[in-house]
Amino acid sequence: MTKIKMIIEYDGSHYHGYQKQANAAPTIQAELEDGIQSLTGLKVKLTSAGRTDAGVHALGQVITFTSPASIPPDRWAAALNSVLPGDIRVLESKQVPVDFHPRFDAISKHYRYLIYRGQRGRIFLRRYACIHDGVLDLSLMQEACSLIQGQHNFKAFCSSGSSVKSFERTVYRCSLTEKKDLLYMDIEANGFLYNMVRIIMGSLLEIGSGRMDIGDIEQAFTTGIRDHLGPTAPPQGLYLMGVDYGSRSD
Amino acid sequence: MTKIKMIIEYDGSHYHGYQKQANAAPTIQAELEDGIQSLTGLKVKLTSAGRTDAGVHALGQVITFTSPASIPPDRWAAALNSVLPGDIRVLESKQVPVDFHPRFDAISKHYRYLIYRGQRGRIFLRRYACIHDGVLDLSLMQEACSLIQGQHNFKAFCSSGSSVKSFERTVYRCSLTEKKDLLYMDIEANGFLYNMVRIIMGSLLEIGSGRMDIGDIEQAFTTGIRDHLGPTAPPQGLYLMGVDYGSRSD
Structure with a gap:
């Protein structure tokens, strides 16, 4: 299993915030998780640096997930961008230590x-x-x-x-x-x-x-x-x- | 009848261009004509400085129309803005001579x-x-x-x-x-x-x-x-x- 950290930007205009919701409302997290699943065929759960509300934007949100997929860490960005909607984009992807946490490790x-x-x-x-x-x-x-x-x-x-x-x-x-x-x-x-x-x-x-x-x-x-x-x-x-x-x- | 000239800005992203179409496709012209009609109860036909294609924007489109309505010329902007969608906005309205033409008179x-x-x-x-x-x-x-x-x-x-x-x-x-x-x-x-x-x-x-x-x-x-x-x-x-x-x- 590899732990991947990504820097994400998104236009929050058409989303019900970052965090996935129990109903089917479109959220940034759901789009990202669905995108990763469409690449690997495996369900995944993201951890983020923080939630953003409906309508709030990001130029540098940080998320992590672990995956057994063989995609090289720095290629995740391009791979995921190829399946994401036009208002969400991965700027950078890389491998981090398995104990890295995007919220708790933030200075x-x-x-x-x-x-x-x-x-x-x-x-x-x-x-x-x-x-x-x-x-x-x-x-x-x-x-x-x-x-x-x-x-x-x-x-x-x-x-x-x-x-x-x-x-x-x-x-x-x-x-x-x-x-x-x-x-x-x-x-x-x-x-x-x-x-x-x-x-x-x-x-x-x-x-x-x-x-x-x-x-x-x-x-x-x-x-x-x-x-x-x-x-x-x-x-x-x-x-x-x-x-x-x-x-x-x- | 008063001839009114307006300077308009619009975000063309969600429109099939400026010019009204035979089908019900959303256009800038149709939104403006519908807006004016909702204010006065009268059908109106706009003349513009030029057409713009689907997705093209404007910060200074110019349109004219004649109306028997008693709205003071400079108040048309605020009146129409109160009924227009958020991606179309009148910046200025004023009276012009009846023979003024927004396309033919353009230098x-x-x-x-x-x-x-x-x-x-x-x-x-x-x-x-x-x-x-x-x-x-x-x-x-x-x-x-x-x-x-x-x-x-x-x-x-x-x-x-x-x-x-x-x-x-x-x-x-x-x-x-x-x-x-x-x-x-x-x-x-x-x-x-x-x-x-x-x-x-x-x-x-x-x-x-x-x-x-x-x-x-x-x-x-x-x-x-x-x-x-x-x-x-x-x-x-x-x-x-x-x-x-x-x-x-x-």
Whole structure:
């Protein structure tokens, strides 16, 4: 048995998220598992670096599986791409040690959230960015980003339905970049709670619009209460950019 | 009766081109006419600056129609956007003289053809650019662009099935721009023959790949024979950027 690690990109627009569901709803995981099975004739179960919700995209999702197939590790990418739909693509495949785990061995994950503020061409970005009208105070938003950085209790930044035990996470980077009509937030952390990036983004937009104070962020860290924060930003602006394993998967 | 001119953008991915068809196939024109009818209760027939094929996009298509409706000219955009699907959008609406014609009064039209040469993220561009692998000699392609400029007989650059009388067109600008993994051609002319931009682009790619000589372009101008040129580049890279009317529609 060989353990294969793959880096995957996908357009999440037409999927019910990454994770396979009990019903027959199309998911990224189901497409990948079906694709691998069509190549080898064997059922397979994938492990991923993390789930993404319906409409959320990935440029660097990481998955692993074990297979007795004789396909050389680096050829899995091309083989699987030949049977995958056009909105899912394997960027790279290689062999990893059998004890490698794409979630537990991750040092950090990187998400980007994309906002489009222009008028022209917004129909082309309707599935790939959050369209935003109105003035934003970017320096206030940047100040809020620097408050997000560091080790905090992110309980308030978590949608209910999560079953985690600890809400402590360390954000290594949270930055906002403006490029013409695009605005994007990059966030890297040792882990993310459910909807954490989208709640941070929703709160930054509230701060930028003057509907929320920077102090509310600190308040949310202290109290853990979701009500202090902005709404959950829509899924289509969110991209899982990549996962860092240090030297673990080299 | 008021004559209204609108600037429209659309994502052509899911349409059988701009022009309404006898069958019920979805087209941009049909969506716009249905939308206007749903606002006013009256049937309407649009005139456009030009047709675009299935899969071709627009950032600046121009259409006109006359209506007895009391909607103020500049409010048509918002009114129609409220009933249009998400992949068609009116950017601007205004009143024009009753004898204004979006095709006959055009001084020039501007098309852009987009090529993506990167590996990462290509799934997001599969409907919005031509994905190209392999080395391209950009300076040769740029030399070919400058040959395209000027007044020529473009008969060879025209797909069959066209019923035009003259194949003479003047290309005011044909330029190639490289921006990271993107490559795009801008072309402005006083008129375009059927598939002319896509045949020019297909020929430029052949020249850049070393499969066609620059001299073949001049040969094609002289002989009018399609065989001298490259294949018709795929539709999804093509955008109708805008139409210039000089002061005619101000």
